[in-house]
Amino acid sequence: MALATATTALLTGLAPQPAQAQKISGNIANLYYGETDRVTAIEPVINVNFLYEGEKVWSNKLVLDTLTGASHNGAVMSRNPQTFTTPSGHSDYTIGAGQVTLDPTFKDTRIALASSWSQPFAEDWEFSAGFNGSHEYDFLSLAVNSTVSRYLDRKNTKLSMGFSFEQDAINPVGGAPQGLSTMNAKVVNGSTDNKHVIDLLFGATQVMSRHWILQFNYNLGMSSGYMNDPYKFTSEVLAPTDPNAGDPNGTYYYDKRPDKRIKNAIFVDSKYHFGIYGISGMSYRYFFDDWGIRSHTIEWNHRYFISSHWYIEPGVRYYTQSAADFYRYFHVQGDVLPQYMSADYRLGKMVALTYGLEVGKKFGSSGEEISFRAQLYTQSGDSHPGSAYGNLTAQDLYPKLTAVIGQVIYKF
Amino acid sequence: MFGVLLFCVGCSSVGVEPWDRDLLSEDEMIFGSQPIKKAYEQHTYFSKEATSGGSGFSGGGCGCN
Numbered sequence: 001m002a003l004a005t006a007t008t009a010l011l012t013g014l015a016p017q018p019a020q021a022q023k024i025s026g027n028i029a030n031l032y033y034g035e036t037d038r039v040t041a042i043e044p045v046i047n048v049n050f051l052y053e054g055e056k057v058w059s060n061k062l063v064l065d066t067l068t069g070a071s072h073n074g075a076v077m078s079r080n081p082q083t084f085t086t087p088s089g090h091s092d093y094t095i096g097a098g099q100v101t102l103d104p105t106f107k108d109t110r111i112a113l114a115s116s117w118s119q120p121f122a123e124d125w126e127f128s129a130g131f132n133g134s135h136e137y138d139f140l141s142l143a144v145n146s147t148v149s150r151y152l153d154r155k156n157t158k159l160s161m162g163f164s165f166e167q168d169a170i171n172p173v174g175g176a177p178q179g180l181s182t183m184n185a186k187v188v189n190g191s192t193d194n195k196h197v198i199d200l201l202f203g204a205t206q207v208m209s210r211h212w213i214l215q216f217n218y219n220l221g222m223s224s225g226y227m228n229d230p231y232k233f234t235s236e237v238l239a240p241t242d243p244n245a246g247d248p249n250g251t252y253y254y255d256k257r258p259d260k261r262i263k264n265a266i267f268v269d270s271k272y273h274f275g276i277y278g279i280s281g282m283s284y285r286y287f288f289d290d291w292g293i294r295s296h297t298i299e300w301n302h303r304y305f306i307s308s309h310w311y312i313e314p315g316v317r318y319y320t321q322s323a324a325d326f327y328r329y330f331h332v333q334g335d336v337l338p339q340y341m342s343a344d345y346r347l348g349k350m351v352a353l354t355y356g357l358e359v360g361k362k363f364g365s366s367g368e369e370i371s372f373r374a375q376l377y378t379q380s381g382d383s384h385p386g387s388a389y390g391n392l393t394a395q396d397l398y399p400k401l402t403a404v405i406g407q408v409i410y411k412f
Numbered sequence: 413m414f415g416v417l418l419f420c421v422g423c424s425s426v427g428v429e430p431w432d433r434d435l436l437s438e439d440e441m442i443f444g445s446q447p448i449k450k451a452y453e454q455h456t457y458f459s460k461e462a463t464s465g466g467s468g469f470s471g472g473g474c475g476c477n
Contacts, residue, residue: 156427267466
């Protein structure tokens with residue numbers, strides 16, 4: 001009885017009461033993402049933070065994500081029209097000769113909620129814990145996370161260790177296809193399949209000088225379960241000896257990926273204050289996993305105050321990745337099927353560039369601020385790989401992707 | 413940069429006194445001070461590229477086809 005009373009008192013004491021918050025802050029934002037002839041996304045976000053005595057913070061975020069347009073289905077372009085069955089299996093769509101193979105039935109709406117609590121405990125220690133939930137038409141994700149941090153040396157050094165566990169349920173339109181079954185003879189494992197992701201994050205932040213601060217992180221991610229893309233195919237094409245060598249033969253294999261993945265990311269971030277000349281941020285990430293993917297990401301931005309309230313911030317991002325071991329542009333008729341195979345362009349060798357400019361205004365010392373950012377994102381790969389032959393040589397096997405991104409954020 | 417950081421973590425020869433944190437306390441100098449912008453970037457790149465994680469957890473929380 002005494003234990004129950006004590007536990008109730010403890011939990012009641014920890015329960016956040018918005019009315020008792022010393023300060024309320026947050027963000028209201030919207031994102032527009034528009035690819036040329038492909039996917040368009042609108043993503044409004046509202047975030048509210050309650051700050052309590054003792055540097056305790058209860059943070060909440062609601063996200064709505066609507067996607068429409070057409071998504072690349074993985075099949076190669078052809079000099080002849082191609083007809084595909086929609087994921088539901090109830091209808092077809094035809095792609096014209098020389099056209100990028102886009103599934104025009106792509107549509108989804110996602111709603112996500114995140115909440116977290118952070119507070120100091122003991123001198124120089126901080127703790128945070130949170131959960132995330134996300135639901136879309138064919139996908140449900142639930143995750144919990146926790147991070148512990150320790151300050152050292154007059155708070156010039158901060159060491160952090162974090163853990164996250166995410167459980168996903170995939171419920172594709174038309175069921176989860178068995179990998180390497182074909183579009184015309186689709187084998188469905190069941191209506192729903194699952195995967196989970198365990199993440200560990202180790203970080204160190206160090207103040208180098210009055211002007212300079214550095215951060216270093218190592219992130220280990222371990223995924224297990226259904227990781228195929230249920231809406232992507234790999235085309236089978238006629239063999240080099242065929243009179244129509246390289247033409248698709250009407251067989252399309254569903255995506256099949258390993259059911260485990262171990263990801264590593266090493267990340268370094270630097271911020272330097274140049275006084276009246278502004279603040280520069282630069283970061284580098286090296287990623288490698290057991291699917292054979294290696295990537296490098298370099299980002300740079302510079303915030304310059306053109307008046308006491310207005311600022312501009314140009315930014316550039318350069319990204320390059322190698323292809324997954326099982327990535328294929330196509331499969332040759334007569335060859336032995338590999339154990340794993342995917343033609344998802346996002347697993348191919350590519351370079352992506354982002355150019356952006358942000359303009360913002362700060363409203364006095366209240367912390368209130370509004371900002372607008374416009375970016376151009378381009379992604380390109382090898383359109384004419386050495387493996388192409390016959391009629392494939394005349395096709396673009398990695399069509400360039402271009403997207404315009406617009407963002408507005410109001411901070412209160 | 414990584415080597416410099418590892419060497420300096422915990423070193424008292426780097427760092428500043430509490431009264432010298434004027435510039436470091438500005439929003440732009442604080443890691444994680446722009447969570448919405450960072451979340452938008454992570455979602456976009458998670459959906460379009462094969463890699464994730466580093467500045468935060470790598471799990472996506474979305475189907476992102």
